Amino acid sequence: MPTTPLIAYAHVGKTFDGGRVVAVDDVSLEVAEGEFLAIVGGSGSGKTTLLRLTNRLIEADGGTVTVEGEDVRNVDPIPLRRRIGYVFQSGGLFPHLSVAGNVGITPKLLGMPTAEISARVDELLDLVRLDRAQYLDRLPHELSGGQRQRVGVARALAAKPRIVLMDEPFGALDPLTRDALGDDFRELHRKLGLTTVMITHDMTEAILLADRIAVMRGGRLLAQGTPAELSKSDDPYVGELLRTPRRQAERLGALLPRDGAA
Amino acid sequence: MSLFTDPRWGEALGHLPDYLGNHVRVSVTALALGLLVSLPLAIISRHHPVMRGALLGLASIVQTVPGLALLALFYPLLLALAALSLSWFGFGFSAFGFLPAVLALALYSMLPVLRNTITGLQGVDAAILEAAQGVGMTPRQSLFTVELPLALPVMMAGIRTAAVWVIGTATLSTPIGQTSLGNYIFAGLQTQNWVFVLFGCLAAAVLALAVDQLLALIEIGLRNRSRLRTALGGVGIAALVAATLVPTMTRSQASYVVGAKTFTEQYVLSALIAQRLKAAGLFATTREGLGSNVIFEALAKNDIDVYVDYSGTLWANQFQRSDTRPRQELLSELEAMLAKQNITLLGELGFENAYALVMPRKRAEQLGIRNIADLASRAANLSIAGDYEFFSRPEWASLRKVYGLSFRAQRQMQPDFMYAAAASGEVDVIAGYTSDGLIAKYDLVVLGDPRRAIPPYDAMVLLAPKHADDQALRAALQPLLGRIDIATMREANLRAAGNDATSSPDAVAQWLWEKVGNK
Numbered sequence: 001m002p003t004t005p006l007i008a009y010a011h012v013g014k015t016f017d018g019g020r021v022v023a024v025d026d027v028s029l030e031v032a033e034g035e036f037l038a039i040v041g042g043s044g045s046g047k048t049t050l051l052r053l054t055n056r057l058i059e060a061d062g063g064t065v066t067v068e069g070e071d072v073r074n075v076d077p078i079p080l081r082r083r084i085g086y087v088f089q090s091g092g093l094f095p096h097l098s099v100a101g102n103v104g105i106t107p108k109l110l111g112m113p114t115a116e117i118s119a120r121v122d123e124l125l126d127l128v129r130l131d132r133a134q135y136l137d138r139l140p141h142e143l144s145g146g147q148r149q150r151v152g153v154a155r156a157l158a159a160k161p162r163i164v165l166m167d168e169p170f171g172a173l174d175p176l177t178r179d180a181l182g183d184d185f186r187e188l189h190r191k192l193g194l195t196t197v198m199i200t201h202d203m204t205e206a207i208l209l210a211d212r213i214a215v216m217r218g219g220r221l222l223a224q225g226t227p228a229e230l231s232k233s234d235d236p237y238v239g240e241l242l243r244t245p246r247r248q249a250e251r252l253g254a255l256l257p258r259d260g261a262a
Numbered sequence: 263m264s265l266f267t268d269p270r271w272g273e274a275l276g277h278l279p280d281y282l283g284n285h286v287r288v289s290v291t292a293l294a295l296g297l298l299v300s301l302p303l304a305i306i307s308r309h310h311p312v313m314r315g316a317l318l319g320l321a322s323i324v325q326t327v328p329g330l331a332l333l334a335l336f337y338p339l340l341l342a343l344a345a346l347s348l349s350w351f352g353f354g355f356s357a358f359g360f361l362p363a364v365l366a367l368a369l370y371s372m373l374p375v376l377r378n379t380i381t382g383l384q385g386v387d388a389a390i391l392e393a394a395q396g397v398g399m400t401p402r403q404s405l406f407t408v409e410l411p412l413a414l415p416v417m418m419a420g421i422r423t424a425a426v427w428v429i430g431t432a433t434l435s436t437p438i439g440q441t442s443l444g445n446y447i448f449a450g451l452q453t454q455n456w457v458f459v460l461f462g463c464l465a466a467a468v469l470a471l472a473v474d475q476l477l478a479l480i481e482i483g484l485r486n487r488s489r490l491r492t493a494l495g496g497v498g499i500a501a502l503v504a505a506t507l508v509p510t511m512t513r514s515q516a517s518y519v520v521g522a523k524t525f526t527e528q529y530v531l532s533a534l535i536a537q538r539l540k541a542a543g544l545f546a547t548t549r550e551g552l553g554s555n556v557i558f559e560a561l562a563k564n565d566i567d568v569y570v571d572y573s574g575t576l577w578a579n580q581f582q583r584s585d586t587r588p589r590q591e592l593l594s595e596l597e598a599m600l601a602k603q604n605i606t607l608l609g610e611l612g613f614e615n616a617y618a619l620v621m622p623r624k625r626a627e628q629l630g631i632r633n634i635a636d637l638a639s640r641a642a643n644l645s646i647a648g649d650y651e652f653f654s655r656p657e658w659a660s661l662r663k664v665y666g667l668s669f670r671a672q673r674q675m676q677p678d679f680m681y682a683a684a685a686s687g688e689v690d691v692i693a694g695y696t697s698d699g700l701i702a703k704y705d706l707v708v709l710g711d712p713r714r715a716i717p718p719y720d721a722m723v724l725l726a727p728k729h730a731d732d733q734a735l736r737a738a739l740q741p742l743l744g745r746i747d748i749a750t751m752r753e754a755n756l757r758a759a760g761n762d763a764t765s766s767p768d769a770v771a772q773w774l775w776e777k778v779g780n781k
Contacts, residue, residue, distance in 0.1 A: 057395055082398030092393030096411050096485075105407075106397050155397065 004069060005030035006163060006195045007054060012063035014049055023049040025219035026063070033162075036189055036196045038210035040203055040241065046219040047199045051165050054197065055081045067163070082106055085156030085164035085194075090172050091148040093140040099125070099151050100136045106159040124154040129184060146177035153185060157192070164189075166198040170205065182209050204245040215241060270457040273766060274446060282465060284441040289432045289469075290503055292364045293425055296371030304379035305405065314380055321373035329431040332370060336362035337438050337556055344563075358556070358565035363435035363442075370431055371424035378420025382413030411484075418481035422474050429470040433462065436551040437524060439560055443469070448551035452526050454678060454759050455766065473499070517545030518735065521557045521569035525677055526758045526767075527615060527697060527751065531570045531721070533771035535739065542738035554579065554651065562603050564726045568735065572615055574719040576600070578656040586660065589718045604727035608736065609743035613697055613751045616719035617657050619646075620694035622685060623707040633710035637691065638665040645671040647680055648693035657716050658693070664715035678759065681706065697721075697748055699756025721746075745778040 007030070014024040024046040031037045041047040052058040053065050056077040065072045072080060093102050103124050104117040112120070125132040128150040140148055149169060156164055169185075170178045186209050189196050200206050206213045207227045214224040215238050223233045231242055307313040324332070340357035347353060355361065386409050394404040410417075433444030446462025449455065476498040483491030518539050522532035532548045539546035549566055558580050560566045573596055577583050581599055586592075597607045619634055631637050637644075646669045652658055653672060661667055669691070675683060681700035684692045694701060696708060696719070723743070729735050754777075758770040 055396070057392065078398055078400055080398075081396060086393075086396040088389065088393050088396065090389075092389050092396070094390060094393065094408055096408075109398055109403065 004033075005066075006033040006035075006068060007031040007197065008064075008066040009050065009053070010064045010066070012050070012053060012065060013061050014046075014053060014058065015061055022219045024053070024060075027216075027219075027221045028063075029214055029221060029224060031195060031197055033195050034193055036186070036194075036198070036209065036211045037214060038198050038200055038206035038212075039214045039216060040200055040206045041216035042201055044218070045216040047216045048167060050216070051167055051197060051199050054163075054165055055084045055086065057081075082110055082159055083161055083163075085159070085161040087149075087152050087156045087164065087166040087169045089168045090145070091140065091152040093148055093151060093155070095140050098137050098139055099130070099143070102140070102151055103154045103158055105155065110159060120158060121154075124158055127157065127188065128154045130154070144177075145173050146181060149173065149181060150184075153181075153188070157188070162193075162195060164194050164196045166196065168199050168201070171200070171202075178205075185209075203241045204248065207245055268457055268762075270455060270766065271461065274458055274461040277446070278465065281441060281443050281445050281462075282469070285429070285432055285443045285466070285469065286502060288360060288363050288367065288435060288440055288442060289425075289429045289473075290499075291360075292367030292432070293371055293428050295364060295368040296424060296428070297375060297421065299368065300372045300375035301379060304376050305383070308380060308383045317376055318373075318380070321376050324369050325373045329366075329370065330434045330437070333363060333366045333431075333434055333438050334553060334556075336366045337553075337559075340365070341559060358560045358563065359435075359439035359441075362438050363432065363440035367428050367432055367435070371428045374420040374423040374427065375417075376420075378423075379413065379417045382416030382420075383409055385416065386412045414484055415481065418477065418484075422477045422481075425473050425477060426470045429473060430466060433466050437553040438556055439549060439552055439565065441549065445551060448524060449529060449767070451676070452524060452529060452551075452678065472502070476502070517547050518568065519566045520546055520548045521552050521560060521566035522548060522550040523554055523557055523569075524551050525695075527695075527755050528570065529767040530754055530758050530770045530774065531611075533767040534742070534774055535568060535570070535723075537768070537771055537775065538738050538742065539735070542734065544734060544738060561724055561726050562605060564728045567726045567729055568739070569724060570611065570721050571724055572719040572721055573610075574616060574657070574717040577717055584656045584660070586714060586717045589720075592718060593720065600724070604730060606725035606727075606730050608723040608725055608739060611721040611723065611742060611746045611751075612744045613721055613746050613748040614719045615695050615697040615721055615751070617652065617655075617693050617716055618696045618711070619661075619691055619709045620681075620684065620701060620706045621691045621709065622687070623705050625687075625690070626707050626709070631709065633712055634661065634665050634667070634715070635712055637709055638667050641667050641669050641691075644669055644690035645673065646691045646693065647673045647675045647683060647689040649677045649680065650674050652693045660715045664713045697751045697755060699752045699754070699759055702752060703756055703759075721751075741779065746774070750774070750777055 009027050009029045012024055012027045013022075015022050027046075027050060039047045039050065049058060053060050054067065054072070056072055067075070067080065067084070094105070097105070100118070100121050103121045107117045107120055121136070122132050125135065130147060130150050135143070135147070135151075140151070143151065152169070170181055173181065182205065188194070198206075198210065203213075212224065212226055213230055215222045215230070215235075217237055222235050223230055223238045225233075230238060233239065303317055307317055327335075337357060340362050344355050344357045347355065390408060390412070391404065394408045399407065432442050433447055435442050436444035436448045443462050443466045446458045446465070450458030450460075450462060476495045478495075479498065480492050480495030483489070483493070483495060520532045520535045520539070522528040529550055532550060536546040536548050552560065552566075554575065557566070557569055558571065558576070561569060573593060576596055577592060581596075587595065593610075600607050619637065621631070626632070629640055631640060648658070653674065673689060677695070678700075680692045680694060681698065681704050683689050684694075684706060685704035694706070694708075700706075701708060723739055725732070725735065754770050754774045757773065758765055758767060764770075
């Protein structure tokens with residue numbers, strides 16, 4: 001693992017409502033270059049807030065967030081956001097723009113010439129495995145949930161970012177689509193050498209996709225490490241989170257014939 | 263003669279280029295100004311709840327002011343501003359017609375635009391706004407590429423509402439001196455020319471619908487990113503504006519403007535004056551349906567050139583006098599006061615149009631009422647009706663004081679309906695006008711005023727300050743002075759109140775000239 005982390009959170013804190021709601025409480029966490037980190041927690045655990053602190057969609061109250069070695073407070077948030085890909089929950093696509101318009105938005109903001117943008121959009125649709133001839137001019141409401149999320153991923157990758165942040169990207173999809181998209185993204189992460197931080201409430205998904213997992217609850221970071229390291233944690237909440245996939249795996253193993261034709 | 267072969271349709275059509283052109287100009291300018299102010303205000307206030315509340319509150323209050331009152335209020339306001347500007351910066355501007363109409367209508371257009379723009383912008387999904395931020399848009403880019411396009415359908419609905427309101431309300435700008443399709447309606451109501459009323463309403467409705475549909479076309483075009491539709495709508499609106507500009511631009515601007523107040527006699531007299539000017543080889547246009555206070559100020563400011571007013575009206579309204587003088591004394595004092603404002607009192611026409619208490623002849627005989635003194639003892643059991651201003655005028659105060667009049671009930675009515683109401687017994691007494699032809703038509707009787715509570719109301723021709731030495735104008739109007747007696751004017755007014763082709767102010771004015779011109 002490289003020595004300098006690409007993203008680092010050091011004693012980061014964030015409260016809302018004038019201090020009454022503590023969203024993130026003294027969190028320190030590092031993400032190495034090329035790593036795929038999943039942050040797992042329930043609603044209100046502070047995981048989404050932590051993700052948004054990274055590209056300054058939210059400003060931290062205390063502590064330091066560092067991206068590519070620079071304290072984000074010293075970086076203009078607009079260029080910062082343009083060089084970090086962001087995949088929103090259920091897509092966050094602009095409903096009045098076509099697939100091409102959505103995917104090409106960040107290059108357009110960066111002032112890329114129109115011809116280059118359309119070439120890049122074609123390339124990206126291939127990358128996320130959407131048939132360009134068929135989908136280029138469609139509006140978001142004409143797409144299925146899975147297709148929308150593929151467009152969301154393509155949009156996040158449009159400006160060739162080194163970092164991709166994902167906010168529960170596959171949460172609202174049916175299991176088959178979810179599985180396919182997860183695998184496809186994992187492959188893109190590897191192929192493009194991305195550094196990915198993904199938020200999820202689903203420990204199974206985290207285990208299957210991520211290199212390392214951070215567990216959050218009530219704004220605090222409870223544990224972090226590879227699945228194997230996590231399973232050694234003595235925190236009861238972490239244990240509880242891991243119990244579910246383990247039990248499911250055992251039951252599935254018992255119920256499904258290993259080499260059946262089903 | 264059927265409704266459709268009535269020659270007044272043709273006459274109405276003849277006025278259309280002028281009325282429609284002015285109507286479109288004032289509406290489009292007002293709407294453009296309204297949008298120019300409302301859109302930025304709505305956009306700025308979308309993140310400021312206090313400002314938003316204040317703006318919407320203010321716009322709502324404006325909306326509750328009746329359109330006619332709002333338009334009328336702008337006239338004195340602008341007069342004051344013009345006077346200030348003249349004394350501070352050395353230049354004045356006309357507070358008459360176009361400017362007050364545009365300002366009032368622009369104000370009127372603000373509520374739907376403000377409300378719908380704010381609602382539309384607030385209705386944009388928070389997740390979409392976050393996505394706009396997340397992909398690296400500046401607040402400005404987010405506004406123009408995401409928020410405004412998404413709010414557009416709601417905003418356009420507001421703009422369309424505003425356009426229809428403005429076009430409809432613009433018909434009320436006639437009394438403050440802005441020619442509009444309202445000229446048909448006001449003139450038609452006054453002279454009982456229902457063809458004109460209908461024509462004015464139809465023209466305003468068709469215009470409103472056309473503009474609404476053109477805006478709808480632009481909206482659909484913008485929403486579907488169809489350049490063709492947007493362009494078509496834009497070209498349609500531009501064509502409408504251009505088409506209405508052309509006829510008025512080619513018209514001669516160097517013409518005399520003859521003013522007329524809002525009642526039949528004034529329409530006839532202004533038509534008569536315009537005809538005399540044209541006969542003398544001068545250009546003349548009429549500006550009709552002007553409010554009683556607006557018209558005098560307009561003359562004083564040279565916005566109109568000539569009109570007929572009544573001595574008692576000037577005495578009581580313009581000069582705020584509540585005392586009554588013998589006729590000759592009042593006239594000479596009036597002439598001196600007018601001269602101070604450089605207004606020329608050219609002379610009297612020969613008849614009086616005074617307020618008078620009027621009731622059905624039979625009823626008066628039954629009750630033994632011959633004059634107002636007789637009426638006073640019976641008034642407690644009777645009802646009275648007057649026009650919209652009568653009960654707030656000094657004549658009414660004077661009548662009550664001198665005769666101790668106190669009626670069971672009092673009502674306000676459109677003057678032309680008043681006489682019929684008296685004839686049918688719906689009211690017992692009306693405050694009518696001595697020169698009104700309907701007095702004879704309905705067999706009504708004018709009650710005497712033995713204690714002279716009502717001042718004299720001689721019809722007199724006034725000239726604007728800039729025409730003080732205008733010999734051509736004086737010469738053209740001289741033949742009218744002292745020629746029109748009360749019986750002739752009553753007959754003329756009765757003709758003008760008729761509902762057929764020979765009752766147009768122009769036709770009646772011609773008849774009147776034939777009657778008095780050769781005396």
